[in-house]
Amino acid sequence: MNKAAFYDLDGTLLSCNLVTTHAYYARNDRSLLKSAYQFSKVVLSAPVLFVVELYSRSLFNVISFRAYRGMHRDRLIGLADDLFEVTLKPSIYPQAQALIDATRNAGYRNVLVTGTLDFTIRPIALHFGFEEVICNRLEFRNHVATGRVLPPLVAENEKARRIREYAARESIDLDQSCAFSDSSADVPMLTAVGNPVATNPTRRLRRIAMQRNWPILDLREASSFLPPFLRPAKALQ
Amino acid sequence: MRAPAEQPNLSTAFDAVWRWNAVRGEYEAGEPPPLCGTGEVSAIEAFRGRTMLLFGGTGFVGKVLLALMLDRFPELKRLVIQVRRKGTTSAEQRFYSEVLKSPPLQGIVERLGESEIRRRIEVIEGSLDEPLCGIAPEAIRRLQGTVDLVVNLAGVVDFDPPVTESVETNVYGTQRLVELVQSLGAKLVHVSTCYVAGKRNGRISEDEPIEGYFPERSKRPHETFSVEEELRWYEQFVSETREARGDGARPVRERLREGGMQRAERWGWTNTYTYTKSMGEQVLAATRGLDYAIIRPAIVESSLRFPFPGWNEGFTTSAPLVLMGGEGLKGWPVRKDGPLEIIPVDLVAEGMLIVAAAVLCGKNRRVYHLASADQNPILLPRLVAFLGMNSRYKHKHKKTGSRLANAWKAYVETQVITVESLQARRARIRRGLDVIHAALTLAKTILGEQKVAPYLKSLRDTRRQIRQQEITLDKFLPFMMYNSFVFETRNIREAAGMLTSEDLKRLRWDPESIDWADYWVNIHTKGIEKWIRPMFAARKGA
Numbered sequence: 113m114n115k116a117a118f119y120d121l122d123g124t125l126l127s128c129n130l131v132t133t134h135a136y137y138a139r140n141d142r143s144l145l146k147s148a149y150q151f152s153k154v155v156l157s158a159p160v161l162f163v164v165e166l167y168s169r170s171l172f173n174v175i176s177f178r179a180y181r182g183m184h185r186d187r188l189i190g191l192a193d194d195l196f197e198v199t200l201k202p203s204i205y206p207q208a209q210a211l212i213d214a215t216r217n218a219g220y221r222n223v224l225v226t227g228t229l230d231f232t233i234r235p236i237a238l239h240f241g242f243e244e245v246i247c248n249r250l251e252f253r254n255h256v257a258t259g260r261v262l263p264p265l266v267a268e269n270e271k272a273r274r275i276r277e278y279a280a281r282e283s284i285d286l287d288q289s290c291a292f293s294d295s296s297a298d299v300p301m302l303t304a305v306g307n308p309v310a311t312n313p314t315r316r317l318r319r320i321a322m323q324r325n326w327p328i329l330d331l332r333e334a335s336s337f338l339p340p341f342l343r344p345a346k347a348l349q
Numbered sequence: 350m351r352a353p354a355e356q357p358n359l360s361t362a363f364d365a366v367w368r369w370n371a372v373r374g375e376y377e378a379g380e381p382p383p384l385c386g387t388g389e390v391s392a393i394e395a396f397r398g399r400t401m402l403l404f405g406g407t408g409f410v411g412k413v414l415l416a417l418m419l420d421r422f423p424e425l426k427r428l429v430i431q432v433r434r435k436g437t438t439s440a441e442q443r444f445y446s447e448v449l450k451s452p453p454l455q456g457i458v459e460r461l462g463e464s465e466i467r468r469r470i471e472v473i474e475g476s477l478d479e480p481l482c483g484i485a486p487e488a489i490r491r492l493q494g495t496v497d498l499v500v501n502l503a504g505v506v507d508f509d510p511p512v513t514e515s516v517e518t519n520v521y522g523t524q525r526l527v528e529l530v531q532s533l534g535a536k537l538v539h540v541s542t543c544y545v546a547g548k549r550n551g552r553i554s555e556d557e558p559i560e561g562y563f564p565e566r567s568k569r570p571h572e573t574f575s576v577e578e579e580l581r582w583y584e585q586f587v588s589e590t591r592e593a594r595g596d597g598a599r600p601v602r603e604r605l606r607e608g609g610m611q612r613a614e615r616w617g618w619t620n621t622y623t624y625t626k627s628m629g630e631q632v633l634a635a636t637r638g639l640d641y642a643i644i645r646p647a648i649v650e651s652s653l654r655f656p657f658p659g660w661n662e663g664f665t666t667s668a669p670l671v672l673m674g675g676e677g678l679k680g681w682p683v684r685k686d687g688p689l690e691i692i693p694v695d696l697v698a699e700g701m702l703i704v705a706a707a708v709l710c711g712k713n714r715r716v717y718h719l720a721s722a723d724q725n726p727i728l729l730p731r732l733v734a735f736l737g738m739n740s741r742y743k744h745k746h747k748k749t750g751s752r753l754a755n756a757w758k759a760y761v762e763t764q765v766i767t768v769e770s771l772q773a774r775r776a777r778i779r780r781g782l783d784v785i786h787a788a789l790t791l792a793k794t795i796l797g798e799q800k801v802a803p804y805l806k807s808l809r810d811t812r813r814q815i816r817q818q819e820i821t822l823d824k825f826l827p828f829m830m831y832n833s834f835v836f837e838t839r840n841i842r843e844a845a846g847m848l849t850s851e852d853l854k855r856l857r858w859d860p861e862s863i864d865w866a867d868y869w870v871n872i873h874t875k876g877i878e879k880w881i882r883p884m885f886a887a888r889k890g891a
Contacts, residue, residue: 143762187734187738189866190735191741197742
């Protein structure tokens with residue numbers, strides 16, 4: 113039986129912020145004038161998004177994906193590498209790559225499970241060396257984004273469902289597999305596998321992890337300990 | 350320890366639900382349509398126990414075709430491959446040390462093992478430029494009756510070489526090839542180009558008669574074109590040009606180059622290449638009793654899937670344009686409504702095998718266009734936008750060079766312009782450089798040579814660069830600006846539709862599924878940066 117390591121992205125491996133992503137696309141519009149207009153829109157919407165996120169995560173998602181409405185898919189794909197260099201690469205946590213390499217070397221298949229969009233994920237997945245990606249995709253009409261996401265939206269319970277589906281198709285033993293996430297929204301994803309790890313946990317997730325006796329890991333620190341099931345002594349058995 | 354993945358798998362987890370429809374530009378729900386053909390032709394059975402003789406297997410398309418045949422069709426009994434001797438390197442040496450070591454074949458050679466390759470392949474020395482195609486008479490005797498199909502990919506693909514080079518290989522070479530094919534008792538698949546259509550617009554049909562074709566035929570119905578007539582002109586022109594060697598100031602080579610271009614233009618062809626390629630086709634069409642098919646690929650580009658995404662080689666593709674775009678060219682003279690007729694090299698190779706199977710089964714048509722715009726056009730303004738985004742990415746993070754120039758190249762978007770404004774821009778730049786030149790000359794007399802010399806040198810370099818850019822762009826203008834074609838691809842679709850479902854697992858003709866954005870940005874541009882840029886830099890430095 114194969115085993116896999118399922119990773120959440122945002123907050124777990126890097127601190128990618130939706131507002132900075134949107135600000136990037138706004139800054140890089142086709143002309144300087146358009147850029148200025150788009151950028152001011154992002155600045156105005158930022159406080160609204162902040163409030164909405166406190167209220168509901170899924171509403172936050174819906175609103176933030178709406179910012180893509182009217183954008184041409186060619187541009188989203190064509191600017192992805194630059195977006196990665198400018199906004200995502202600098203925000204990768206220092207220990208992220210080491211953890212991914214550790215799971216790979218321990219024989220896990222690395223799978224990224226994230227609500228971020230496919231074109232944004234591509235350079236990240238290449239950078240970290242992920243083998244498989246489960247992510248969201250935008251809906252397009254004649255190459256132009258409608259501002260909606262193709263259902264079902266990858267988040268919370270859907271993440272766990274997709275992981276189970278993937279495991280069944282690729283004959284992966286979920287009890288032997290592990291998952292890494294930072295947020296309490298991903299508790300379904302974490303409980304789907306045998307070895308969940310609370311990674312840079314939020315306060316709520318930290319509490320849950322303590323209750324359930326899950327290992328806690330912090331990739332933001334310059335050095336961190338691997339969770340017990342990844343330590344070499346255990347891997348040798 | 351496991352190596353990190355070269356390409357992450359972005360789609361398998363997804364494709365069960367949504368598929369990208371490249372033509373409509375939206376995701377569609379549901380299972381992909383099952384692969385099925387009528388089964389009139391079975392490629393696997395057509396190739397079983399057959400022997401093929403391949404001309405031009407060392408080129409860009411040739412290597413991919415060879416890799417495809419080795420990889421997908423173990424049923425083929427033998428592949429005889431013609432290779433030119435190069436200097437003191439024999440054909441056999443060249444094949445095993447150069448061709449098999451090249452990136453597209455390396456992986457397959459490793460997988461199959463060299464002994465297996467040697468069992469399936471025979472290398473013979475030959476060249477279309479020599480009598481009997483340069484093949485030793487005893488080799489021809491040995492091959493007689495054993496070769497089922499000859500595939501010819503050899504040709505001079507330069508747009509404007511001295512006319513002698515083109516005619517020698519593309520016309521006389523084809524004549525020699527036809528003789529060889531007939532003496533072997535084989536069938537022939539001959540590769541030409543879509544652009545034999547010449548300076549025309551609109552949809553180009555595959556059914557137009559080949560013999561006597563010239564692009565302006567419909568405009569000049571009273572004139573006739575014949576290969577014999579053209580060869581008579583050619584012999585006379587070449588001997589006159591060579592005799593007149595003494596009195597002209599310009600070298601013979603240049604005059605031969607110009608003569609070919611002028612003759613091509615007289616009939617309405619874009620350049621010497623398409624003119625001589627069309628004559629090659631007409632040689633085939635005029636031969637009685639020859640069983641042949643002509644394959645006309647459009648502009649052949651980086652591979653989509655096989656042997657790996659992004660394989661590219663040489664400068665005959667749109668590589669110069671992509672490199673120029675990456676360097677930060679802003680104004681692009683292209684048609685707003687025109688497609689660029691490109692086709693990935695692996696689709697060309699697969700299309701060729703589909704046609705080869707049809708020919709072996711006797712169910713072929715005469716002409717096959719291998720092009721994309723008929724089903725899934727990529728319009729030029731979209732490509733211009735991609736070039737701009739690539740320049741943005743490359744210059745934003747560039748640490749060397751002038752900061753102002755980098756910022757300009759990073760933040761100013763590419764534009765679609767007309768030919769008139771292109772000329773105006775060029776004139777403006779030239780005037781500007783003239784003013785700088787005058788100022789520097791003046792400064793030289795005041796400040797002395799030493800202080801100004803480096804600036805003068807960089808001015809000369811800039812001028813040379815700009816001239817080079819202009820020449821390259823002009824070469825592509827017929828395909829981007831002056832003419833706008835769509836090549837009909839009914840015949841290849843029909844041939845693919847005749848295959849069995851088992852064949853379709855090995856061979857596909859599916860340009861309609863190419864996601865151009867992903868192809869251009871993530872496959873083609875990166876392939877060119879990886880495989881062509883280093884060669885280009887080396888050539889420039891030399």
